[in-house]
Amino acid sequence: MPVVEMVGITKHFGRVTANDHVDFELEKGEIHALLGENGAGKTTLMRILYGLYQADSGEIRVEGKPVHIGSPRDAIKLGIGMVTQHFALVPPFTVAENVIMGYRESLNMDIRAIEREVASAAARFGIAIDPAVQVRHLSVGQRQRVEILKALFRQAQVLILDEPTAVLVPQEVEALFETLRHLREQGISVVFISHKLNEVMAISDRVTVLRDGRVIDTLETATTTPPALARMMVGRETFGVVRQDAPQRDAEAVLEVQGLYAEDDRGLPAIKDISLVVRAGEILGIAGVGGNGQTELAETLCGIRRPSRGSIRVKGREVAGASPAEMTAAGVGRIPEDRHTGLVGDLTVAENLVMEVLPRFSRYGRLDKKQIHAYAQQLIEQFQIKARPGDRARTLSGGNLQKVLLARVLANQPDVIIAPQPTRGLDVGATEYVHNQLLAQRRRGAAILLISEDLDEIMALSDRIAVIYEGEIVGVLPVEDADVEHLGLLMSGVVKETQHGTAEV
Amino acid sequence: MIAAMFIATLAAATLRVATPILLAAIGETFAERAGVLNLGIEGTMFLGAFAGFYVADLSGSLWIGLAAAIAIGTVLGLLMAFLSVTLGVNQHVAGLGITLLAGGLALFAFRLNYGGSSTPPSIEPFERLSPLADVPLLGTILNQYALTYVTFLVIVPLAWWLLYRTSFGLKIRAVGENPEAADAAGINVFRIRYAALAIAGALMGAGGAFLSLAQLGAFTHGIISGRGWVAIALVIFGNWNPLKVLLGSLIFGGTFALQLRLQAMGLQLPIPYETFLALPYVVTIIALVIAGRQASYPAALLKPYRRE
Numbered sequence: 167m168p169v170v171e172m173v174g175i176t177k178h179f180g181r182v183t184a185n186d187h188v189d190f191e192l193e194k195g196e197i198h199a200l201l202g203e204n205g206a207g208k209t210t211l212m213r214i215l216y217g218l219y220q221a222d223s224g225e226i227r228v229e230g231k232p233v234h235i236g237s238p239r240d241a242i243k244l245g246i247g248m249v250t251q252h253f254a255l256v257p258p259f260t261v262a263e264n265v266i267m268g269y270r271e272s273l274n275m276d277i278r279a280i281e282r283e284v285a286s287a288a289a290r291f292g293i294a295i296d297p298a299v300q301v302r303h304l305s306v307g308q309r310q311r312v313e314i315l316k317a318l319f320r321q322a323q324v325l326i327l328d329e330p331t332a333v334l335v336p337q338e339v340e341a342l343f344e345t346l347r348h349l350r351e352q353g354i355s356v357v358f359i360s361h362k363l364n365e366v367m368a369i370s371d372r373v374t375v376l377r378d379g380r381v382i383d384t385l386e387t388a389t390t391t392p393p394a395l396a397r398m399m400v401g402r403e404t405f406g407v408v409r410q411d412a413p414q415r416d417a418e419a420v421l422e423v424q425g426l427y428a429e430d431d432r433g434l435p436a437i438k439d440i441s442l443v444v445r446a447g448e449i450l451g452i453a454g455v456g457g458n459g460q461t462e463l464a465e466t467l468c469g470i471r472r473p474s475r476g477s478i479r480v481k482g483r484e485v486a487g488a489s490p491a492e493m494t495a496a497g498v499g500r501i502p503e504d505r506h507t508g509l510v511g512d513l514t515v516a517e518n519l520v521m522e523v524l525p526r527f528s529r530y531g532r533l534d535k536k537q538i539h540a541y542a543q544q545l546i547e548q549f550q551i552k553a554r555p556g557d558r559a560r561t562l563s564g565g566n567l568q569k570v571l572l573a574r575v576l577a578n579q580p581d582v583i584i585a586p587q588p589t590r591g592l593d594v595g596a597t598e599y600v601h602n603q604l605l606a607q608r609r610r611g612a613a614i615l616l617i618s619e620d621l622d623e624i625m626a627l628s629d630r631i632a633v634i635y636e637g638e639i640v641g642v643l644p645v646e647d648a649d650v651e652h653l654g655l656l657m658s659g660v661v662k663e664t665q666h667g668t669a670e671v
Numbered sequence: 672m673i674a675a676m677f678i679a680t681l682a683a684a685t686l687r688v689a690t691p692i693l694l695a696a697i698g699e700t701f702a703e704r705a706g707v708l709n710l711g712i713e714g715t716m717f718l719g720a721f722a723g724f725y726v727a728d729l730s731g732s733l734w735i736g737l738a739a740a741i742a743i744g745t746v747l748g749l750l751m752a753f754l755s756v757t758l759g760v761n762q763h764v765a766g767l768g769i770t771l772l773a774g775g776l777a778l779f780a781f782r783l784n785y786g787g788s789s790t791p792p793s794i795e796p797f798e799r800l801s802p803l804a805d806v807p808l809l810g811t812i813l814n815q816y817a818l819t820y821v822t823f824l825v826i827v828p829l830a831w832w833l834l835y836r837t838s839f840g841l842k843i844r845a846v847g848e849n850p851e852a853a854d855a856a857g858i859n860v861f862r863i864r865y866a867a868l869a870i871a872g873a874l875m876g877a878g879g880a881f882l883s884l885a886q887l888g889a890f891t892h893g894i895i896s897g898r899g900w901v902a903i904a905l906v907i908f909g910n911w912n913p914l915k916v917l918l919g920s921l922i923f924g925g926t927f928a929l930q931l932r933l934q935a936m937g938l939q940l941p942i943p944y945e946t947f948l949a950l951p952y953v954v955t956i957i958a959l960v961i962a963g964r965q966a967s968y969p970a971a972l973l974k975p976y977r978r979e
Contacts, residue, residue: 218855238854257848
């Protein structure tokens with residue numbers, strides 16, 4: 167008998183159908199992958215199982231018995247635990263406090279005894295963690311381990327992991343998989359939500375593919391192939407982009423960064439002694455785990471953050487310390503990291519499109535609405551934005567918002583393009599669109615700095631790859647010399663490239 | 672000997688002045704630890720002061736008056752919870768609304784029952800306990816109201832223990848830091864915030880009643896005169912830790928008691944006496960500026976919690 171059965175689950179959000187009569191079965195002691203694009207309904211289905219959402223119709227059975235799961239509390243009582251993408255941890259609390267929070271009721275807490283208990287549970291499940299340390303001092307990978315431990319400590323027999331590898335470097339992924347195999351041996355069932363085919367192939371026993379809220383199929387992982395899964399997932403034969411032309415290694419250096427330092431919002435050094443060159447017609451990929459100075463680097467290069475030291479040259483002209491407007495004038499185009507702060511939701515698409523070039527459309531401070539409308543209409547057609555010039559920006563989907571941002575930046579034909587996380591949160595179709603736009607700009611001769619946490623994206627688009635770790639560039643290599651394992655070692659700070667070769671750190 | 676006596680009476684006055692503010696500040700600590708800034712504190716103290724006085728006057732029992740003040744404070748705390756937690760109203764608006772409402776109610780009820788008499792009606796206030804009355808200096812310092820003893824020796828340690836050593840306190844801190852995490856861990860965020868705000872309201876009501884039932888034995892329009900706002904400053908000064916809040920209340924109380932004495936000395940100084948009146952508030956602001964830099968606010972403060 168399956169541990170969990172979900173039968174005919176349907177869930178609507180407004181007019182959107184997130185789950186459409188979905189059937190899902192989980193056996194005892196299996197790792198079951200839930201595969202699909204963003205918005206396919208994977209997370210919704212599992213949030214229903216964990217009691218964070220209520221299904222509009224359908225039935226959930228746990229060990230054969232129909233159950234009502236109205237809240238996470240109900241789910242926990244039924245032995246279901248979930249680790250979400252945004253960790254549900256309290257940073258100032260210790261590991262032990264996070265683990266027992268809301269579970270262990272006691273009037274007078276004996277913290278030492280609780281720590282001992284948490285430590286022994288961690289040992290039993292093969293999870294290496296110090297229960298007395300505060301969670302805010304832990305790395306992302308360690309925090310994830312705390313989340314898993316938290317669920318297991320609550321006697322979870324079913325563990326739901328929502329995109330657990332999105333935040334991990336390759337070595338941490340392997341450690342996670344090791345833990346999951348260990349849990350499988352102990353009879354614990356794991357639901358592994360992912361859109362990464364390699365990982366699904368590597369870890370799962372069975373896989374259920376979702377598309378547009380419907381189940382396409384459930385099959386044994388061993389009997390299928392990545393291309394077959396990809397077809398089911400996107401509903402067409404091929405996807406992704408291919409870079410065909412060879413990189414230009416001797417073109418003009420358009421963006422030159424020398425010894426750049428900047429501080430983060432707390433005044434601590436965020437980027438240290440960064441030196442980079444990006445040539446015309448080149449994409450330089452910055453790889454690294456999130457929070458290693460990427461945001462600060464992008465902000466400094468766009469003039470949003472003042473460098474504390476160092477030089478930034480665009481086409482030979484020194485621009486370090488310039489304002490965002492001066493940077494734009496100097497030919498630096500910025501695709502904002504956060505779509506929702508890059509655009510003003512209550513303004514129209516047309517108004518957002520001209521925001522950086524207002525002087526062009528105003529006369530004595532009066533905006534020429536007609537000209538703005540015509541300009542917007544032209545960009546909407548050129549960039550295939552599904553919107554009218556007069557639509558409010560906040561009514562647009564994520565993919566269309568990103569198109570508006572790209573249109574705004576690329577219409578100026580910038581010499582330098584700073585693209586931090588340009589596809590984060592986009593579905594496969596929109597991601598492909600962004601990739602093609604970046605490649606088109608590369609062909610036009612723009613110097614592009616692509617910052618991404620997605621190694622596949624970096625590998626697919628970049629001519630050269632620089633790895634950032636704790637605010638420093640720890641290695642730069644041509645894409646043809648880069649392999650995932652080596653990049654992973656650089657990203658996790660294990661090794662560091664120097665002029666004289668690779669050194670262990 | 673005169674100097675020692677001066678210090679002893681100053682210390683005694685410090686504890687008296689600090690008591691109502693400390694009670695309210697401990698209450699506010701609970702509210703803010705749970706993620707809710709309760710700006711209803713000033714009004715809750717004011718209505719607590721009135722309710723305590725009125726019920727004590729009616730019933731003839733100071734203790735019943737105190738109980739009434741605690742009850743009305745709890746009700747206002749639950750009202751704050753309903754507005755800010757259930758309805759998700761902006762916490763500034765909800766809190767200031769409660770302060771205006773409670774203030775208006777107290778003045779209205781006061782006029783209805785006591786008219787506009789020029790001399791405020793009074794009752795026989797709580798008597799002070801005087802243990803070790805024969806011991807010089809110490810006897811002077813320990814000559815305090817029972818409620819002061821309870822506040823310093825019971826409520827503050829109990830609040831600390833509740834927040835840091837019980838699972839109830841862990842839940843309060845969790846919903847104030849990361850309600851999503853608390854919810855995912857099976858903690859009922861709404862219930863915990865209601866409980867914290869009820870405790871907060873009860874302590875604020877008691878703080879107000881201390882002024883009317885113990886210190887003054889009367890109710891006047893200016894009875895609270897900003898003590899609630901000072902309490903909010905003390906919570907930040909104390910970094911949301913009851914023990915440090917206690918320290919802050921002593922600094923404020925001490926400066927307040929000192930300026931009273933400076934005024935009473937009738938020193939011939941070329942500055943107006945209002946300068947002394949302002950002293951405790953100036954000190955509070957300075958202390959806040961210094962301590963506020965290191966303040967680590969509960970991360971979810973001011974944010975209503977909604978499941979997506």
